[in-house]
Amino acid sequence: MASYNRVILVGNLTRDPEVRYIPSGTAVTDIGLAVNHSWFDKQSNSRKEEVTFVDVTLWGRTAEIAGEYLSKGRPVLIEGRLKMDTWQDKETGQNRSKLKVIGEQMTMLGSRGDGGGGGEPRGGAGGGHAAAGGQYPSEGGQQSSGGNPQGAADTFYDSPPPQESGGEVPF
Numbered sequence: 380m381a382s383y384n385r386v387i388l389v390g391n392l393t394r395d396p397e398v399r400y401i402p403s404g405t406a407v408t409d410i411g412l413a414v415n416h417s418w419f420d421k422q423s424n425s426r427k428e429e430v431t432f433v434d435v436t437l438w439g440r441t442a443e444i445a446g447e448y449l450s451k452g453r454p455v456l457i458e459g460r461l462k463m464d465t466w467q468d469k470e471t472g473q474n475r476s477k478l479k480v481i482g483e484q485m486t487m488l489g490s491r492g493d494g495g496g497g498g499e500p501r502g503g504a505g506g507g508h509a510a511a512g513g514q515y516p517s518e519g520g521q522q523s524s525g526g527n528p529q530g531a532a533d534t535f536y537d538s539p540p541p542q543e544s545g546g547e548v549p550f
Contacts, residue, residue: 384460386480388433389488390414392453396437398446406442410435410449410482412457434479435459441485454488 393411400406412435417428435457437445449455459482468475 385458386461387456387458388412388414388435388480389454389456390433392449392451392455393432395450396442396445398442405439406446408437408442408445410437410445410455412455412480434477435482436462436479437482437485441482445485448487456486456488457482458484458486 390412393413396408396410398406398408412433414431414433415428416431417426419425420427445455457480459480461478462481463476463478465474465476467473
């Protein structure tokens with residue numbers, strides 16, 4: 380049986396990220412994301428909006444970048460997969476579960492001082508966005524070597540957008 384587990388979300392952070400490190404030294408942070416859905420209700424002749432709150436776990440360099448550059452209210456795009464967390468409630472002894480997202484790639488949206496709302500990243504559309512990603516373990520195993528260079532977020536804020544080469548096609 381075929382299966383496909385992929386999630387793409389764009390929303391605003393509900394709290395500041397707090398980075399922690401597991402015993403192997405890998406960074407991890409849990410962020411909350413508020414994702415809005417709006418529609419026009421013909422019966423009431425008014426615009427309706429619903430907010431969904433999603434818990435996202437980021438690993439490795441992506442978690443460190445989130446802790447360094449993101450804050451409550453910042454818009455962000457997350458790509459990842461769904462994961463069901465299960466545990467036993469300490470007080471009642473009942474089995475509990477929660478569906479969350481394991482973020483594998485993160486793209487910061489808006490500008491550095493942007494506390495909410497969309498906007499163009501520095502450098503224009505598709506130009507200077509910061510992305511951090513790659514393959515990160517879901518439970519703190521070893522980080523694979525497929526991620527972005529360490530300074531990906533630093534280049535977003537501290538250097539001008541890359542210049543095009545003189546007429547040559549890069550492929």
